[in-house]
Amino acid sequence: MELRQLYYFVRVARKEHVTQAAEELHVAQSAVSRQIHQLEEELGVKLFVQKGRNLQLTPVGGLFLKRAEAILQDLEKAVTEIHEFLDPEKGEIRLGFPHSLGNSLIPQVVAAFRKQHPNVKFRFNQGKYNSLIRDLVKGDIDLAFISPMPSEHDQVSGEVLLTEELYAILPPGHSLSEAEHISLNQLAEEDFVLFSEGYSLRPIVWDACERAGFSPKIGFEGEETDTIRGLVAAGMGVSLLPELALYHTGPLQPAKVRITHPNVTRTIGIIRRSNERLPLVAKVFYSFLLRYFHSKENG
The missing domain is CATH 3.40.190.10 (Periplasmic binding protein-like II)
Incomplete structure (x- = not known):
């Protein structure tokens, strides 16, 4: 079985006419008829029946059309992917x-x-x-x-692309919100707003608190940096966030304070x-x- 036979078959099935399919393919009508005949012989079934001047798919021809179209679509996708692979400006x-x-x-x-x-x-x-x-x-x-x-x-x-510092974020008006820097153990009695299980920042914050001598008391959990930041700004607790997560403008913002003990960082990398x-x-x-x-x- 050849790809050309599949192309010709799909085009005839869509046009329901050999002559029109041949014109669209820019080949002789006899070439199209010959390829369809060879395909039917190889499969051992009739794919079309004559209906007036047109051709109509047989039931098995209809089944085969779905598969043939899927094969040609996958092939077209593969060719596109190869072109994108070879030309980085169009990928x-x-x-x-x-x-x-x-x-x-x-x-x-x-x-x-x-x-x-x-x-x-x-x-x-x-x-x-x-x-x-x-x-x-x-x-x-x-x-x-x-x-x-x-x-x-x-x-x-x-x-590793960069190593990023994490800061304590506190509600506005918190007793430590104006401090130049703090030790993390100064937040030992506070409720923490933490990322939910499965988010990489959660174990980083948890480990930092334990290195400071305490386990954080969880007040609230969230799945977005915007949620964490907003809850802290609303006075629901304290948290630690990387600087990249603190680029945000709006009326309700938490205070940002550097932590000097322990030093809390995270690495950001690119993997393949x-x-x-x-x-x-x-x-x-x-x-x-x-x-x-x-x-x-x-x-």
Whole structure:
């Protein structure tokens, strides 16, 4: 069975006429008829019956049409992906990232990249730490921003892009809100507003509190940095957030105070599937990210 036979079959099925299909294909009518006849002989079934001047699909021909169309669509998709792979200026990057990077970091780096590569498209996927790694391993995304950077993983590898400081955020008017800096144990008796289970910032904050000599008392939990920030600003408790999550304007904002003991940071990295070649457009973006954050660090 040849792909040409499938092309001819699908076109005849759509037109219900050999002559019209041949004209659209820019080939002789006899060539189309011959390919359809050979296909029917190979399958051992009749795909069409004559109905007046037109052809009508048989029941088995209708079943075969669905499969043939799906095959040709998959082939067309594969050809498109190859062209995108070969031409990084016309490709698409499937990028995953955690919610905490969505407010400022992702828009900044994507905008900077598209200044140099304006025709590249992005397909975004926000998710939790474990789901981002899972989606990357499955092949649903090409690259993922991740925090913290995995120390060891058999199926993914990558680079640390930056290390970010976490700040205490306090309700406006809190007794420590005007302090230049604090020790984390000064918040030992406060209610904490924490990320829900599965979000990478939760264990970072929890570990920092335990290093300061206490386990945080959970007052509220949330799944978005905007929620955490808003609850703290409304006086529902205190929390720790990275600086990138604090770029926000509005009437209700928490106070931001540096923590000097212990020093609380998180790493942000970019990861890819190990031992697998990236699509060229994703490779270009990966190299751009390394240069972009290196220049920020040294700038």
